[in-house]
Amino acid sequence: MSTISYGSLIIQVVTTGSNGAGYCTATGVQVGDVLVNFYDQSNPNQTQGAIFSPAVSTADSIYQASGGNLSGNTYVMTFVRI
Numbered sequence: 258m259s260t261i262s263y264g265s266l267i268i269q270v271v272t273t274g275s276n277g278a279g280y281c282t283a284t285g286v287q288v289g290d291v292l293v294n295f296y297d298q299s300n301p302n303q304t305q306g307a308i309f310s311p312a313v314s315t316a317d318s319i320y321q322a323s324g325g326n327l328s329g330n331t332y333v334m335t336f337v338r339i
Contacts, residue, residue: 265338268285269336273327273332274321274328275321275327278320278323279321280321281321288314295309299331308323313336
């Protein structure tokens, strides 16, 4: 997993999903950051639905709202720091 910051307002994180609903590691994000976009590198044809919570509520983590097993999927996520 990796984190890239573009200044102090935009953060891009590469992470994997979890097996069921729960927190996924998103190193570098802070409480209040907002997920504005994500891309599933494992399944590029997947429609972006409500899989992840739009707001970070725990530092260095993003909540996977989907109950499915996404632990084999790799996501590129873009956050905005508000």
